Amino acid sequence: MKLSVKQLVVYLFLVAVGGGGGVFGSRYFLPQHHSFQELENVTVALPPEAVVPYPIDGATNSTKSDNVNFIATAVQKVGSAVVRINATRKVANPIFGAFDNSMLKRFFGEDEEPIPSERIERGTGSGFILSANGQLLTNAHVVDNTDTVQVTLKDGRTFDGKVVGIDTITDVAVVKIAADNLPTVKLGNSQNLIPGQWAIAIGNPLGLDNTVTIGIISATDRTSAQVGVPDKRVSFIQTDAAINPGNSGGPLLNTQGEVIGINTAIRTDAQGLGFAIPIETAARIAHELFTKGKAEHPFSGIEMAELSPAKKQELNQKKQLNIQLDVSFAIKGIVANSPAQKAGLLIGDVIQKINGKPIKSLAQAQKIIEFSTVGDILTIEVHRNGKTQIFKIRSGTYPHK
Known part of the structure; x- marks a missing residue:
């Protein structure tokens, strides 16, 4: 050939x-x-x-x-x-423009691209x-x-x-x-x-x-x-x-x-x-x-973490908290200006119930929030510093990036 x-x-x-x-x-x-x-x-x-x-x-x-x-x-x-x-x-095309095409253009001409851009x-x-x-x-x-x-x-x-x-x-x-x-x-x-x-x-x-x-x-x-x-x-x-x-x-x-x-x-x-x-x-x-x-996805602004003994100790030290309950998860982050922050929830809060339902896992909490509707009121019961407190959150719309 x-x-x-x-x-x-x-x-x-x-x-x-x-x-x-x-x-x-x-x-x-x-x-x-x-x-x-x-x-x-x-x-x-x-x-x-x-x-x-x-x-x-x-x-x-x-x-x-x-x-x-x-x-x-x-x-x-x-x-x-x-x-x-x-x-x-x-x-x-990842190789387009990566090399000097001057030699190739001698064969193809200045107006013709030997390597396609896409x-x-x-x-x-x-x-x-x-x-x-x-x-x-x-x-x-x-x-x-x-x-x-x-x-x-x-x-x-x-x-x-x-x-x-x-x-x-x-x-x-x-x-x-x-x-x-x-x-x-x-x-x-x-x-x-x-x-x-x-x-x-x-x-x-x-x-x-x-x-x-x-x-x-x-x-x-x-x-x-x-x-x-x-x-x-x-x-x-x-x-x-x-x-x-x-x-x-x-x-x-x-x-x-x-x-x-x-x-x-x-x-x-x-x-x-x-x-x-x-x-x-x-x-x-x-x-x-x-x-x-x-x-549309309901958005609360709560970020939760599973808590191993080491993770609990780390969260207590870094955030200067005092999580003592034998719990498997807690709030580790709150999005700025989110419904959770406006309602008064704090890092280190241990969520016990959502809408009256006892929460036993992260997946359960995630599912309850996800299957709610934008604008719904979520009643969240938390344990904070030895006391039980109740907060009401109006869910917003999940921010698309």
């Missing part, structure tokens, strides 16, 4: 700098926050030839009745409503159909800041998707496609999950469409801080069902084939740990996004 001088120069230049184009890596659309350093985004980037297409006719292998277990039955109820989402966006990134995630008229649910990081979104159904049909709304605080997004009479999922209940229950994940890991994995519910009510994403407002479901790059936005099912969560993230420093957004949170946010185009 003969190369022109121009082709040879560009080829040698790209080899010398390690290349600058191509698809994005496993951290595609990963927000560059310190809080995400321990997480690997589960959106995967693949070359087009590596994506395995759905069967055009949607046919599945026939199975004998003695081979159909509860997993297969659950998957058959939902599988046709799980979709692949391909997204593209333009990003700045490149196209492509990513693949998952989603599922909520309504027969084409309303879809997925993760925000799958479609955030995208230029195009393409949705592929299990039967092979492909549609252009319109991103109706994105909520980065919960990592939930909704997409609409122009179609009717679509298969839909059935939403379940995640409020009464017990560790040890079966959990089934469906998605498109590594571009392998409609892949099914099975595991158990490992834990519930994992706080955002525990998972490593303190800027989020979610009490996560933890599962050991295999969740890999490309599973983002796919459903987590119970044994009845009902959706109990959205698979969203895996830790890079561990194996067998996956996390899902509870379906109640996702459905509530999806409804707001479809009806209003945005989601």
Whole structure:
């Protein structure tokens, strides 16, 4: 094969700098926050030839009745409503302008840029159909800041998707496609999950469409801080069902084939740990996004911390407090000019009740506040310096950065 001088120069230049184009890596659309350093985004980037297409006719292998277990039955109820989402966006080329292009311009001319200033990134995630008229649910990081979104159904049909709304605080997004009479999922209940229950994940890991994995519910009510994403407002479901790059936005099912969560993230420093957004949170946010185009989150301005004996001692010393109760958490920060500060709450206060409900965990407190409405009055009972005090807070709107 003969190369022109121009082709040879560009080829040698790209080899010398390690290349600058191509698809994005496993951290595609990963927000560059310190809080995400321990997480690997589960959106995967693949070359087009590596994506395995759905069967055009949607046919599945026939199975004998003695081979159909509860997993297969659950998957058959939902599988046709799980979709692949391909997204593209333009990003700045990291090698553009990094080197002196004067030599290259001798071959290409002064008006021609040998290295493009932008490149196209492509990513693949998952989603599922909520309504027969084409309303879809997925993760925000799958479609955030995208230029195009393409949705592929299990039967092979492909549609252009319109991103109706994105909520980065919960990592939930909704997409609409122009179609009717679509298969839909059935939403379940995640409020009464017990560790040890079966959990089934469906998605498109590594571009392998409609892949099914099975595991158990490992834990519930994992706080955002525990998972490593303190800027989020979610009490996560933890599962050991295999969740890999490309599973983002796919459903987590119970044994009845009902959706109990959205698979969203895996830790890079561990194996067998996956996390899902509870379906109640996702459905509530999806409804707001479809009806209003945005989601509002109640804001109190309270930052709480779990208290080990060492943490309690550190908080007492640094803040000159006297936390003596055998408690597991306390207020460690109050946002300036927030509803909590205006109501009179202080660092070191130990929250005992919210709206009359005894608080036994950070996740419980977070959930009560999150499921309230902007403008609601929260009655908070705290223990301070040996005394019980009650404060009333009118929740504000969570400040978007």
